[in-house]
Amino acid sequence: MTQTPLVTLDDVRDAAARIKGVAHRTPVLRSRTLDELVGAEVHVKCENFQRIGAFKFRGAYNAASRLSPEQLAKGIAAYSSGNHAQAVALAARELGTSAVILMPEDTPLSKVEATLGYGAEVVTYDRYTGDRVAIGEALAIERGLSLIPPYEHPHVIAGQGTAALELIEETGELDALVVPVGGGGLIAGSATAAKGLLPRIRVIGVEPEGGDDTKRSLAAGHRVSVPVPRTIADGQAADIPGQLTFSVNRRLVDEIALVSDDEIRTAMRLAFERMKIVVEPSGATALAALLAAGRITPMPTRVGIVISGGNISADRFSEIISGRGPDARV
Amino acid sequence: MTQTPLVTLDDVRDAAARIKGVAHRTPVLRSRTLDELVGAEVHVKCENFQRIGAFKFRGAYNAASRLSPEQLAKGIAAYSSGNHAQAVALAARELGTSAVILMPEDTPLSKVEATLGYGAEVVTYDRYTGDRVAIGEALAIERGLSLIPPYEHPHVIAGQGTAALELIEETGELDALVVPVGGGGLIAGSATAAKGLLPRIRVIGVEPEGGDDTKRSLAAGHRVSVPVPRTIADGQAADIPGQLTFSVNRRLVDEIALVSDDEIRTAMRLAFERMKIVVEPSGATALAALLAAGRITPMPTRVGIVISGGNISADRFSEIISGRGPDARV
Secondary structure, X not given: XXXXXXXXXXXXXXXXXXXXXXXXXXOEEOOHHXXXXXXOEEEEEEHHHOHHHEOHHHHHHHHHHOOOXXXXXXXXXXXXXXXXXXXXXXXXXXXXXXXXXXXXXXXXXXXXXXXXXXXXXXXXXXXXXXXXXXHHHHHHHHHOOEEOOOXXXXXXXXXXXXXXXXXXXXXXXXXXXXXXXXXXXXXXXXXXXXXXXXXXXEEEEEEEHHHOHHHHHXXXXXXXXXXXXXXXXXXXXXXXXXXXXXXXXXXXXXXXXXEOHHHHHHHHHHHHHHHOEOOOHHXXXXXXXXXXXXXXXXXXXEEEEEEOEOOOOHHHHHHHHHOOOOOOOO | OOOOOOOOHHHHXXXXXXXXXXXXXXXXXXXXXXXXXXXXXXXXXXXXXXXXXXXXXXXXXXXXXXXXXXXXXXXXXXXXXXXXXXXXXXXXXXXXXXXXXXXXXXXXXXXXXXXXXXXXXXXXXXXXXXXXXXXXXXXXXXXXXXXXXXXXXXXXXXXXXXXXXXXXXXXXXXXXXXXXXXXXXXHHHHHHHHHHHOOOOEEEEEEEHHHOHHHHHHHHOOOOOOOOOOOOXXXXXXXXOOHHHHHHHHHHOOEEEEEOHHHHHHHHHXXXXXXXXXXXXXXXXXXXXXXXXXXXXXXXXXXXXXXOEOOOOHHHHHHHHHOOOOOOOO
């Protein structure tokens, strides 16, 4: 007996049709230096060039665009301190509706301003005492808003999968796909697209060393939580996989590689100096896993990776590269 | 009586055919944020993604590829502490010959290593006591090498013009083209291509405030020198225009805008944070001129700019962005 998957390749294709002309079809870059260092042919899907600077816009827009006219008229909502906040804010603006974004009180001002800049209303909460899911759901009910979760939704997962779909459409056959893992939405969508197109492809997720909840969960066969990780990869500081994303990932993800903060720094520096692109820490983990010895074995011959985002200030980049400043931004 | 120009649109087209498949056809990026800030439609030709990380490869390869088999067998030479060194080294490797690069003794090690990395031999000299042109020419004669100058050569100028040719092929009609000015090779080639394709286009060069030798020379109607400028834009620290480049530029360049080091910093930061691309100081001056109030008046409606290079280490970028470290790298 086989269960019908929650998200299929056709769902990813539908999402691709919906986001066409709204989201960017981001470039796939190559670098001779990178190929030589890794010892493989590496195809780099650059979601740092996506609208709002990260892949998150794909899923947010796909989900928001499927709401009914009545739902859209009332507005949408999200809880996020990161890229999903801006993604939902922009999706709302593109669809001619309003967005309310729930953010922790101590969110860096630049992220609040970016979200406000897309025309959203920002509501803050104390993340040490409040539960964002509960507060977000209460807010949505109170105001009649449609809540778009950061990863626990089939339309969000299908939307995120369009990055891998575009990558493979451009490269053709690949031996492996390497994708960062946070809540698990990007890799769930990517794995759905990749295995749908190339059944024999090896799908490798990457987590920061301290935040290996998905690796442990895959090993255990069920979701396990880890202490809230301290890592520069703030977009991957999840302590437990999503229920929905894990149900996809346990079926389609072949392995998880772990990377240290120093390996992420090295990858960010290489992207900067050799590829001339800006990558945020969470966005650099797939690159870090390829570059660091022994993290991926055996090394595939022809590999695609997703650079998931580039939202980092020049000042924070300088701090991270020099090893100054706080490592944890959880 | 009209004099035949030294470099024509056809020369640029010939160069484009020669570099095809060897040089990258670099992307032309757009940014909504940039358009809003500038109040114009801005098309950004990204030569930071060119091979060796700067436009210089275009001219070097075009010039080297026109040498006879006998000349190529003996090898090529160049004097440069910057991007031209790597450009000639890579051109030699691509053409299956050797290169000798004359560099100042105090060239940053990273630049020496990059040049050696392309298989070139590096010869050093003391730039406080030696004249690089004289030493370079003596070296070339002694060893039978063909010297490829950084800008004073019609093939080099024509090669650099291919960046503007590609840009305008992609954008069509533009009101203005804004290009950094160092020795004047990039703008001479760019102006040749641009005015050849769009006779009414306004061609605007950009120099750092302290290094306004071309602006002064255009005003005077003949080449004038300025004190060696102190600026973070090390690729534009020329103190006098080239003879050949000036003969082109006095005919085709409409105006020169000046930018301060702080305006360059602001442009580098914007490129980093909003466009997610790495730009070296000299590479950011055209962007800086658009962003800084009153540097270009009236502001054109539809404008193309050249980001000329992205060769800067993450550490040096951090220094410059924070205002730490030495400002002069002359």
